[in-house]
Amino acid sequence: MTTIASRLQAVNARIEAAARAVGRQPSEVGLIAVSKTFPVALILEAHRAGQSAFGENYVQEGIEKIAALAGFPLQWSFVGPIQSNKTRLIAEHFDWVHSVSRLTIAERLARSRPPRRPPLQICIQVNVSGEASKSGVMPEEARALAQAVAVLPGLQVRGLMAVPEPTPDTGVQRARFRLLRDIRDDIVRQGLPMDTLSMGMSDDLESAIAEGATLVRVGRAIFGPR
């Protein structure tokens, strides 16, 4: 087995164990392999080992990989910060965007989504770490933003995403993820359906799954150190 295949198997085993530990089905938790900075050859290796969802942080790098791998049935998520002058490229090439935190960005994505493509799948990124993080909408603004994005054409709001500050303290990890879940539950109670909580990375995926993650975004544990 290749290194990538065995690391992928180990990550899937972690997901399965974390889900079972809290009485969830492992199939409720999807894995996005975050391939930023890693070459196309390693993405293909992961694909041969069974992985089909990949995430990228940088627009130019991402669309080059999408073009190079156009013949393969892969699903591409954009998970990085979004500059307004890159919204057209993101809307044209990606399937999901996890990092929407401003209405103007969502409006630009909506305008640029080609009508022949299915709606762009959207997560609202929430800043669950307060001062320790700059990206994401503030928790108290998440519902209004999600509701405003939900009415835009060409987009489908699927849920919330967060990148909490790194900490080895699993109590803090879980508190951040629980906050994201609580915000999601509140938005759902107010009438906007959401089936996605995109949270958890190489170092904290167990805490995220314990708090309800439906998508984990894992880079280093699959591809190695960056």
Ligand SMILES: *Cc1c(COP(=O)(O)O)cnc(C)c1O
């Ligand atoms: C890089 C990145 C990941 C993956 O992080 P790892 O620590 O490599 O698992 C997940 N989400 C986002 C938004 C990232 O930028």
